[in-house]
Amino acid sequence: MSKSLPDANKADANYQSGYLHGQVAVQLLKQCGDDLTRENVMRQASNLKNVALEAIIPSIKINTSPTNYSPITSPQLMQFKGGTWRRFGDIIRGRCRVKRRSFCRQRLWVAGLQSLND
Numbered sequence: 590m591s592k593s594l595p596d597a598n599k600a601d602a603n604y605q606s607g608y609l610h611g612q613v614a615v616q617l618l619k620q621c622g623d624d625l626t627r628e629n630v631m632r633q634a635s636n637l638k639n640v641a642l643e644a645i646i647p648s649i650k651i652n653t654s655p656t657n658y659s660p661i662t663s664p665q666l667m668q669f670k671g672g673t674w675r676r677f678g679d680i681i682r683g684r685c686r687v688k689r690r691s692f693c694r695q696r697l698w699v700a701g702l703q704s705l706n707d
Contacts, residue, residue: 616651620633636655665680
């Protein structure tokens, strides 16, 4: 990130989120092959299995299924300190227990991010 966007605020999680979403899109298109119909894209999006992303904690994988669209269910909390993200505590296992599931998915996604400064 320092090379590509030297003036960017490294504490802004939107850059990291965009990078991760791009990586997921690449994996999704690979799984689709030549069949880019809406039906196949949706089928593949709901069948991501153990996808590892560069900017995410190595032991956390992206998994979806036709009955569970939440890509990350095991985040680890991080704190931005001294110009970089630092992990603390254990990886959190389990399901989100809030009423607004979209809010939970967003928090899990951001909580699982690693620094792109490495």
